[in-house]
Amino acid sequence: MSDIFGAWMGRVEEAEDRISDRQARQMAATLDVGGDFAPGAVLPPLWHWMGWTPETRMAELGPDGHPARGGFLPPVPLERRMWAGGRLRFLAPLRIGEGLFRRSEIVKVAEKTGTTGRMVFVTVRHDVHGAAGLAIEEEQDIVFIAMPDRYSPPPPVEAPAPDWRQDLAMDEVRLFRFSALTFNAHRIHFDLPYATGVEKYPGLVVHGPMQAMLLMEAARARRGGAMPGGYRFRGVRPLFHFDTLSLQGVGAKLATVNGDGLVCMQAEWED
Numbered sequence: 001m002s003d004i005f006g007a008w009m010g011r012v013e014e015a016e017d018r019i020s021d022r023q024a025r026q027m028a029a030t031l032d033v034g035g036d037f038a039p040g041a042v043l044p045p046l047w048h049w050m051g052w053t054p055e056t057r058m059a060e061l062g063p064d065g066h067p068a069r070g071g072f073l074p075p076v077p078l079e080r081r082m083w084a085g086g087r088l089r090f091l092a093p094l095r096i097g098e099g100l101f102r103r104s105e106i107v108k109v110a111e112k113t114g115t116t117g118r119m120v121f122v123t124v125r126h127d128v129h130g131a132a133g134l135a136i137e138e139e140q141d142i143v144f145i146a147m148p149d150r151y152s153p154p155p156p157v158e159a160p161a162p163d164w165r166q167d168l169a170m171d172e173v174r175l176f177r178f179s180a181l182t183f184n185a186h187r188i189h190f191d192l193p194y195a196t197g198v199e200k201y202p203g204l205v206v207h208g209p210m211q212a213m214l215l216m217e218a219a220r221a222r223r224g225g226a227m228p229g230g231y232r233f234r235g236v237r238p239l240f241h242f243d244t245l246s247l248q249g250v251g252a253k254l255a256t257v258n259g260d261g262l263v264c265m266q267a268e269w270e271d
Contacts (some may be wrong), residue, residue, distance in 0.1 A: 005109045005120070008074035013104045017051040019043060021096050023181065024050075030177040031210075032168070033217045035225075039097040044220070045090055045227060046213045048128055048136060052102055053183035064199075065185035074109060076120045078144040080199060081186075083208045084121070085234035086140045090227060092132040101129040107139070120144045151200045157236050157263040159255055162248035166218050170206060170245045178210045203240035211239060211265040215254040218247040219269050230270030239264040 024037035027047055035044065056067040069075040094100065108123035121143050128136040172190070179189050187194040188205040195201045212233045220226060237258070239245065244259030254267040 005074045005076070005111070008106050008122075009109060011072060011106045013072045015052045015102050015104075017100050017102070018097060019047065019050050019094075019100070024096050026177070027181055030174060030181060031214060031217055033221075037096060041096050042227075043094040043096050044217070045231065046088075046209070046216050048094055048100065049209050049213075050181055051100055054185075061185065064194075065187040065191075072104070072106075073122060073124075073142070074106070074120075076122070076144040078118065078120060079147040080145045082143050082145075082235065084141040084143040085208075085232070086138060086212070087230070087232045088139075089137040089230045090135070091137065092130065092135040093227070094128070094130040094135050098131045103127045103129075117146055147198070148200050151202055154237055156260075157266075159248060159257040159261050159263050160250055162250055164222060164249050166247040168214065168245050168247060170239070170241055170243060172204060172241050175204055175206060175210075175241055178207055182207075182209070201238065201240065203242050206239040206241065206243070206245075206264075208233075208235050208265065211235075211256045212267060215247055215249075215256060215265070215267045216269075219249060219254055222249070223269075228269050228271065231267065232270070233265055233267035235265055237262055237264045 021037050021039050024043065024047065027050060028035060028037060054067055060068055062068045064081065066081060103126070105125050106122060107125045110121045112119045112121065121141060124140045124142065126138040126140065127134060128138065175189050184207065188199055188201060189207055190204065192204055195204050216231060239256060239258055246257045248255050248257050252269045254269065255263045256265045258264055
């Protein structure tokens, strides 16, 4: 590992925020789910991702729309950035409108070489506290790779026969609304000329976090609105705005599946 990346190990960032009932209602509308979103109601799992949104000035953004690197995240000299997956433990409920505190720490930086060339993985741990104390322990895996010359899809993973399936329309409007709610300015989600011309994707990329949230809500609906003890997810294949999307489950294992029957995200519910 490069010494300059190693210097970012153990770097800590702390922030406070709160998620309003308005934000919760707007996320519910974007995901097409119902529920009680009054102040004081329990915040659905994963919806804390609406919190602690970046406040980076326009002049401090990189060409992809993300904050320029070298602040909290290390200055990895690879242009393409993706949220590869994550793991969470849910310890106590968070409530709409309450004060939230998050402590973030870079716990791992690793360089690897794959079929796409050099890759750098950064793992960030988040401890999220609400009024009831420590509520969520989370790790996020972020991967950086070089900008490709053309789109090369990863090896296909065929979806198994599901116990249940829920089809969902995906389009540019849903992507825009989710980007707005999470203040995610990554241009691959809303700027088609950038996504296709610069990052060489065939279309707008559906957010990994949105896929994880849609799977979570579908699983909760089949469990009577239960809250999980844990959850893990991993991106397997990009999903695009023009794809047919289905949410599928086999026991505790969940997946988003495109119109070709290929898995795009794998997830697992943990009690």
